[in-house]
Amino acid sequence: MQTGQMQRIDETTAPRAGAREWVALAVLMLPVLLVSIDNTVLAFALPQIALALEPDAAQQLWMVDAYALVLAGLLVAMGSLGDRCGRRRMLLIGATGFALVSVLAAFSPNAETLIAARAALGFFGAMLMPSTLSLLRSTFQHRDQRRLAIAVWATAFSVGSALGPTVGGLLLQHFAWGSVFLLAVPVLLPLLVAAPLLVRESRDPNPGRIDPIGILLSIVALGALAAAIKHVAVDGPDLVALAMVVAAIAAGTAFVRRMRRVPNPMLDIDLLRIPAFAGAITINLLSVVALVGALFFLTQHLQLVEGMSTLDAALLLVPGTIAMVATGLGVVRLVRHLRPHRIIAIGLASSVAGYLLVAIAGDDLTPLHVAIAYLLLGAGVGAAETLSNEIVISTAPPAKAGAASAVSETAYELGAVLGTAVLGGIVSAVYRSTIALPEGLAATDAAAARETLAGALDVAERVQGELGAAVAEAARVAFDHGAVWTSVTGAALVVVAIVVSLRALRRA
Incomplete structure (x- = not known):
């Protein structure tokens, strides 16, 4: 208890940051915005990519999930390496590689x-x-x-996810789909110039040796878990999914045992025994599931069901993005008067209301419903992300900040995978099982129409006439049926996050 009191005293009497530090914060926000934008930017680009590269349903989901799967598998390992080798050095290496690969992605000739x-x-x-x-x-x-700096970081992370469709909509209105990837180059160039001048190097003062076995086990555990979730969402439970789950459990168990046995481990497992830390991680994950999962099907509804342009659909989501910014920054002041667990619970209740609005609207879902639902959802996620990340970074020892941050971001990326794989998988599964195609359609066209909504609309455009109109209508109705079931599932997951907040964060 005395140690905790001393830590709080030190933190509140520590030197205050000056102008250089706040400018450095602005520089550090560039990769945050970019990486989070990359999580959702494909939401609006998918229809154009689907037409240009002609992926099947599984490839279409892999286009979204491959990024988050690898990110989730490597975050703990990279966080630990940053603690040991230098966090600024790791930042600059990552920025250089990210910019170069973004150019490759922009000019991909196939799926x-x-x-x-x-x-x-x-x-x-x-x-x-x-x-x-x-x-x-x-x-x-x-x-x-x-706390304010982390609020800005968390808000930038959430806003980046929300801005992905908006930025994508603006770019796709004037350029080809590859432009959503080329965005990384002008964003990261200022970082590569300014970071060495403004951001001081930071590392663990007692790093110990690099643990290649621990790194490999963390990659296998997280990667296999995320891949299993993705496989079940696309192909259903089978022996392949079971093998992935077994591999994840075996590697995860071995990782935990190794972290308890080796001196100065890359991840302090005892952190997960702290209710506030574990609860904040869970809330982080579930709130991202809600955000990314909603974006996956709402953006397709606006473009493919309502027939809106990418720009108009993107602008419709701007109020939700503004709400996310406002609540993310607003809770910094509010937390002085109201305990964090209550703020998170109230915010997430707003997200539940947004999902239920979509479910209740059902087949009568309009663009106005979507705008209001996303505003409610964004307001809740903004508050939850800011406070959960602040609790995570404040609970961990300063020397292990990289590894603790990586745990939080791993939850974020697993949430992105779950949002697309589980909630997106529900949309796809209900769509395929309920679509009622008219008779007279060629077998190849019927197969394409059953795969995805974009595929069905492409078939309808080629067939034309009454048959084409019937295919388009059947596809839109089936997709909205999937949106209803997905919204109910999303609301239930957010309710779980509310319960976790009220129980685990009560003393945070």
Whole structure:
């Protein structure tokens, strides 16, 4: 208890950051925005990519998930390497690689190349994210300033995810789909110039040896778990999924045992025994599931069901993005008067209301419903992400900031995978099982129409006439049926996050 009191005293009397540190914060936000934008930017580009590269349903999901799968598998390992080798150095290496691979992704000639490029982006993205959050810990030593800096970081992370479709919509209105990847080059160039001048190097003062076995076990455990979730969502439970789950459990168990046995481990497992730390990680994961899962099907509804242009659909989501910014920054002041677990619970209740609005609207879902639902969802996620990340970074020892940050970001990326794989998988499964195609359609056209909504609309455009109109209508109705079931599932997951907040974060 005395140690905790001394830590709080030190944090509140520590030197306050000056102008250089706040400018450094602005520089560190560049990769945060970019990596989070990359999580959702494909939401609006998918229809154009589907027409240009002609992927099947599994490849279409892999285009979205390959990035997050690799990112999730490597975050803990890269966070630990950053603690040992230097967090700023890891940031600069990741930024350079991310920019170069983004050019490859922009000019992918086929679906396989794009999936591979997305996986490589995940590799370099894993170097970026733990470095940014852990560098905030060393840059802002005063607790109040650090809380505001983390609020800006968390808001940038959430806003980047929300801006992905908006940025994508603006770019796709004027350029080809590859432009959504080329965006990385002008964003990261200022970072590569300014970071060495403004951001001080930071590392663990007692790093010990690099643990290649521990790194490999963490990659296998997280990668196999995320891949199993993805496989079940696309192909259902089978022996392949079971093998992946077994591999994840075996590697995870071996990783935990090794972290308890080796001196100075790369991840302090005892952190997960702290209710506030574990609860914040869970809330982080579930709130991202809600955000990314909603974006996956809402953006397709606006473009493919409502027939809106990419720009108009993107602008419709701007109020939700503004709400996310407002609540993410607003809770910094509100937390002085109301305990964090209550703020998170109230915010997430707003997200539940947004999902239920979509479910209740059902087949009558309109663009206005979507705008209001996303505003409610964004307001809740903004509050939850800011406070959960602040609790994570404040609970961990400063020397292990990179590894602790990586755990939080791993939850984020697993949430992105779950949002697309589980909630997106529900949409796809209900769509395929309920679509009622008219008679007279060729077998190849019927197969394409059953795969995805974009595929059905492409068939309808080629067939034309009454038959084409019937195919388009059947596909849109089936997709909206899937959106209803997905919304109910999303609301239930957010309710779980509310319960976790009220129980695990009560003393945070």
